Amino acid sequence: MSDSTAPERPGPPLALDDTGAERKLYWAVTDCLTIVRRELTHLAKQPSMVAWQLGFPIVSVLLFVYVFGSAMDVGEGADYKSFAMPGLFAMTMAFGFMNTAMAVVIEKERGITDRFRSMPMAPSAVVTGRGVSDVVQASFDLLVMAVIALVIGWRSDGGLWATLGAFGLLLLLRFALIWIGVFLGLITPNQEAAGNLFAVAFPFGMISSVFTPPSMMPDWLGAIAMWNPVSSTANAIRDLFGNPMPAGDSWIEQNALLMSIVWPLVITAVFVPLAVRRYQALGR
C-alpha cells in the first residue's frame, strides 16, 4: 500500500509510512511514547492533582503510624512503624487501579478514545501508553512515600538489591492492576459510577496484611486477607526490607515471595484478554 504517502489533494502534509510489520512496530512504540509524554505533561501541569493522589497514602501513614500505631501490637515486639510502612507501599499500589480506571472512563466519556480510534495511530498505543505512564507515576508515588518513610524513621535493612527488588515487586503489582483498571474503566458507564469503584478498592487494599497480620483476624476474614494478592506483595517486601514479618504458618504466607510474582502474572493473564475484548467491543 502506497497510499499513506500519496496525497489525494494538493497541500496535505505527508504522513510517514506506517504499513508493513516493521513500520507498524515502530509506530506502536512511537505512538505509545507520544501518549506517555502527554500523560507526563499532565502530571507536570497539575502538581495539585499529584499532591491530591498522594494525600491518601500520606494521611494513612500519619493515621496508622502515629494515631493508631501506639495501640497496635503486631506481636513479637515488632515496631509497628516498620510493619506498617511496607504495607502502606503495597496499599498505595493496590489503590492505583482506581487512577487507571478513572482515566479510562474520562477519556471514553469525553470522546478522546473515539478520536484516537478514528485516527491512523496504533490501536495498542492507547492502552500501552496508559500502562507505561501509570507505572512511571507509581514509581514517583513510591519515591515520595519512601522519602516520607525515611523522614519518620523507617529503614530498609535488606541491602541495596533486596530493597530495589522490593520496589520492583511493588511496581509489578501495580503493572498487573493496570489491566483490572482498564477493564473496569471500560465497563464503567461514566465518571459518577467510577466513584463506586472505591467499594472495590477499599476492601481490596485493606482486607490484607497491610495493617495487621491476618492471623489476628477472625479465621474466615484472615483467610481472605491471606490470599489477597496485596498481602503477598506486602509480606514479600517486608522480608526483602528486613522489616518484621509476623507471618503465620500457612502455605500462602510462607511463600509470599513466590506469590508476589505469581499473583501479578495471574492477574495480567486474566485481565489482559478481558480488557482487550472490552476495548474491541467498543466497535460492536
Add this chain to the structure above:
Amino acid sequence: MGSSDYSVVAEGLRKRYGDKVALDGLDLAVRRGTVLGLLGPNGAGKTTSVRILSTLLRADGGRAEVAGVDVRAEPARVRRRIGLTGQNAAVDEILSARQNLRMFGRLYHLDHATAWRRAEELLAQFSLTEAADKQVKGFSGGMRRRLDLAASMILAPQVLFLDEPTTGLDPRGRSEVWDAVRSLAAGGTTVLLTTHYLDEADKLSDRIAVIDQGRNITEDTPAGLKRAVGGDRLEVVLTDPADLERTVKTMARVTRGVGPEQDEEALRVHTPVADGVAALTAVARELEERGVSVEDIGLRRPTLDEVFLRLTGGDASEAPGRQTSDPTERRPADAPSAAEPSEETHA
C-alpha cells in the same frame, strides 16, 4: 456518473443494539466536495451512521465506502482519509492548543518538523494563534470546537465527519463553528454533518438527507425540500378588515389557483403560488389600483421545521428546536398539505 464522484457511499446499512434497531437499511451518498446535512430527531440513527462511516462501529449489514475505500475491509486506510469531530470536543483539556495539535500530528504519523509546522498552520487557520499556549480548560465552547476541528484537519482529509458539531454551544460559538465549517467546505473538503438543528442544516448543507428510525425519508437541497413540502405562498396583510373580501377575490383571480385562505383576526390572506414573483407583482399592482391599504405583502417559504415535522410525521413536542428565528420566514397559518408524511415513518 462514476462512484468516484462520491466521497461517501453507503448502501443498506443495518445496525441493531439488542432489540433496538438503530439503522434499518440506510443509504447515503455524498458528492465529492459537497456538504450533506444528515437531519433527524434524536434516535434517528445519525450518530450510528457517522460511527460506522468513521470506522468506530461495525455495521451488521450493508456496505460503505469512504474516500473510495471500503470501511469494513480496510478501516486503517479509511482512517488516513477522514477527520472526525464527535459530539464532545475531544481534545486534551490540560494541554495547550498547540500541544494538542502537535500531539495529534504525531499520532497521525507526521514527523516532528511537519507536525510542528502543521500545528502552526492550523492554529492560524482556525484563529487560535493568540490562545495557542493557553490550557484548553479555559477555552470557550466555540474555541474548543474549533480546536477539535483543527485536530480533525491535520492530514487535510478528503472527508470530514461532524456529529452535531454545535450541540451545547452558545450562539456566538455556533457561528464561529459554522464559519469554520464553511471555509473547510469551500476548500474542497467533503463534509457529512449530522444535526438536529434545522437552521444549521439549512445554512451549511448543499443537500439534506432526512432520516428517521434508521431509514431514509427524503433527500434534496434545502430549498428543494422546502419547495417540495409547501411551495411558495403569497401572503398579504391588510390594515382594514373591510378589504378582506376584495383581496381574496383579487388574489384568486390573479393566481388562478385554489381559493386563498384568510385569517380574519390577523387580517391576513394567503395562497399557494407557482410563479411567486410574477404573482407578487400582479397582486400588488391590482390591490394598489383598487385602493386597498396593504400593511405587508410577500412570498413566504415554509421553514425547515415545518418540512421536518411533515416528513417525519412527528408532533411538535419531539421536534428539534429551532435556534435562531429568521424574520423573513414566517410560519403560515396552516401549512399546505401537498406532501403527506410517508407511510413508513409511522411504522
